[in-house]
Amino acid sequence: MQENGLGLQFVERFFQPRSILIVLDSEHLDLARTVLANLSEGGFNGRLGVYGLDDSAGEVTMKGLERVPELKALSPPPDLILFVCRVECVPEPLTTLAERGCAAALIMTGGAHWSESPASEPDSLRARLGTIVTRFGLRIMGPECAGILSTRHNLNASCTSTAIARGRLAYLGQSGMVGHALIDWAAERGIGFSHMVALGDSVDVTLPDVLDYLNLSGGYRALVMHLERIDNARHFMTALREAARHHVVVAIKSGRFERTDLARHGVAPGLSRRDQVLDAALERAGVLRVNASDELIDALETLTRVQSMPGDRVAFVANGLGLSFMAMDALIAQGGTLASLSDATCDALTAQALDVSVRGDNPVDVGSLATPxxxxxxxxxxxxxxxxxxxxxxxAPTRMAPAEEVARRVVASRDAVRGVLMSCWMGLKTAREARLQCQRAGIAHYRSPEKAVDGVMLMVRYRKAQHLLRLTPPNAELVGRDHRRENAQRLIREAFERQRRALTHQECGEVLDAYGVSLGRVHYLQATHSEPVLPAFAPPWQMQAVHEQACMPFSVSDTAECVLRRLTTPIALQEAFAELKARFEARDTPLYSVCVRPERSDVASVGLSVGITRDPVFGPVVFIGRAGHPLDEAEDRHVALPPLNRELAHTLIDQTSARHLLTEQLGSEAWRERLARLLVTLSTLATDVPTLECLNISPLRVSATDVWAEDYRLSVGPPARFAIMPYPDQWVNEELLSEGDSITIRPIRESDAALITEFHRHLSARSIRFRYFRDKPELSQEALARLAQLNYDRQMAFVALESVPKWGSSSGEALGESVTMLGVARVWNDPDNVRTEFSIIIRDDMQGRGLGRRLMTRLIDYSRHVGTLEMYGKIAPDNRAMRALVKALGFTTRLDMEEGVVTARLALNEPATAWQRQRLAQTDP
Known part of the structure; x- marks a missing residue:
């Protein structure tokens, strides 16, 4: 739900204005003329007026331009105001126009006066603009906004110098110059735009707000985002994941290092750089990230011309073996896959003498003398x-095969290529026409073999990101028992309430053990003991001192002074205990206890560093890397946003350098599944206990047959806000149906995909028609992902499940439970949480037993709880049972003759603003 700001309120006014007023001054006449020229050339046909803060209004002329002598007399108010004047002059006319009913303002100027205006000072310019937004509900883009473009609405309110063609590429960013450079590049290649938004340093409308608008309005196929800072990570991730499900999204980030980060956010404890967290977030959202401007251009070249790629096996056809080997080197260096040609292809190439070098193999060298x-x-x-x-x-161009003629032949062969065709034209002068031919034909083209390979690998990365976005893995069960996990959660919460910074080593071990993390054999001796009690396990032992610094994650402690090893006798243990106590007494540092463990030098193992840390923007992240010196650990750590499933955990493991070390030293990969389960467990711990600030397990020992934590530290802090909303387990309930049957009603999980598939197989054609208003085919993987994976802050689905014991056919022993889905009810909230649309479908044999009422009641209770104003849904006119149910629950119904459906509506909460009342008054949701 929209929690910060005004969401989509009046945002459409920026993209679909019927009237525009330009407020200008004499210092910005050239900019004003440019904006007016772009509005005219863009085809804007609404009312266009100009108001001068000084005598400047008379110096701009354009056919149909109205001059406004006084703002207070303006009637009706314009939909959009463009401020092309000194930014410090904006508040007074903006207030006047807001009082007249204006709802959208775009401030194009900025400068030193703006950058030196802190929000913390109540009389600052930034604070004054924020007050206007709050007081009137008016929306502001900018200051320093380079403009806005919507070709589908004939709007070009920008200062771009390039004519813009209509297309399906959108640019959304915080830098106008990046957008203008992109527009100029696209114009040269015949690529058109649907939208261009350069927000600048916006005091109100944020990048996720605009992204929500684009997701709802559509009209674009690919989106380029330039990011400078992210303020609300959850809103950002929710809007971005929705965009990436339906569109190609490419992102580039400036401010990747501390010196260039405008937001000045610190690095999460235990990490060496913030940028890797953004990497993880974009990958999780299904977005392709590039790190350089030329990479961005190459990415667009590929993504605007290559719709999809069936696989990653690459074959090269060249008129020179050296050129092919350059490309092959680049492909292998990036981990790409070289295609192995089939025997039939090899024979045909040999028979026709088409491969003059490595005959009948990939790469195919047609030779320098080859004709087109x-x-x-x-x-x-x-x-x-x-x-x-x-x-x-x-x-490469030759007299025998001019590039222009070869290009014509390559374009003609495209329909014979079952996969993707890409081209590389070496040279510049003679290759220009070849590139133009490919450009007109929509074939991706590059200037070097390495760039062509970059294009392929970019698509490979994009396919991987989309796979992670859409996967529906099986459920991962935790090893620990429920009541022990509850005790562990309480232990952390109470530590925070008592203002403790960290748990003791022993308490941290109790938490991990409760969640099923193996600690090996461990024995604690309190520092107050005069003599050590022998552990229950045999020597050799190692003894570790537990003190305040040693309980804080990522703190650097002197291991040589804190750990004593190879203790083989009770006397050695006693002497070591006395020695550690003496050392800490001499340092005047309180010693809490000592931890005794068995030495496991007989077991081959690799030490890892795993745990949880907290990013200033994206909140908790799970990390993994190699154990060692703290600085080396920080450099090697890789991160992922919780919640994690097993496949996401496997992906995280594969990113770290320790992955190859583990395989090499342990021989097999039996450890991989155990390690993935542990990472999922850490993710669950992070989401279960928001007051857990940091957890560092280092080393985590991984052997061929076991994974155990050897040293661990846990700190507590204020409740975290997650970038991806965790599973809402507070909505899990056991209920009884009218016949006394026990069912579970809970929010859907991504691991429920198999249950959904089986549920749909047993639905009648009539039930499917009532739900989807048409015949529904077998569910695709993409459809399953949409049904099973939810952004819980925008969507909710409650499933009704029945668990039946499974018995062995011969032994008669219980073999677990068989879970069956009986029904599902869903709501989809709009980005502003004004309206939510419901749907419900019940298994045919469960109808008439009160299950539909239980699910609908749960939806209503949930929607009221999250503050939604109205629930609505569409019902088939002959679905009498559903019509009767919604009437009994208080819905009003109306037959829509044009659509042939019954629309049901239920008021849930009272609107708080005039805009919300206006939205609710609109008949069309």
Missing amino acids: EVFERAVRLVGADPNVDVVITIH
């Missing part, structure tokens, strides 16, 4: 091979 016709035949043969997903043609 030979080049085309080779491309057609390789492109038809079922073992090839991508064909990259590489051509």
